[in-house]
Amino acid sequence: MLVLVSTVILYVAGFVFLYGVIRLAVRHALEDLEARRPGVLRSQEVAAAQDRTFVRENPFVANG
Numbered sequence: 001m002l003v004l005v006s007t008v009i010l011y012v013a014g015f016v017f018l019y020g021v022i023r024l025a026v027r028h029a030l031e032d033l034e035a036r037r038p039g040v041l042r043s044q045e046v047a048a049a050q051d052r053t054f055v056r057e058n059p060f061v062a063n064g
Contacts, residue, residue, distance in 0.1 A: 055062045
């Protein structure tokens with residue numbers, strides 16, 4: 001009986017531990033995404049501006 005009780009306690013504690021680890025990992029991943037978002041948005045704006053400049057300088061690229 002003691003083995004059964006200890007097995008159930010360890011089993012439940014393992015799931016609680018895994019839930020906590022996964023929750024912590026997701027929280028850190030979301031924080032990293034939020035921290036990188038301004039840089040990604042800025043790089044997209046720069047790339048779009050470079051594309052417009054390239055097309056203006058080379059109109060044959062846009063069939064114009």
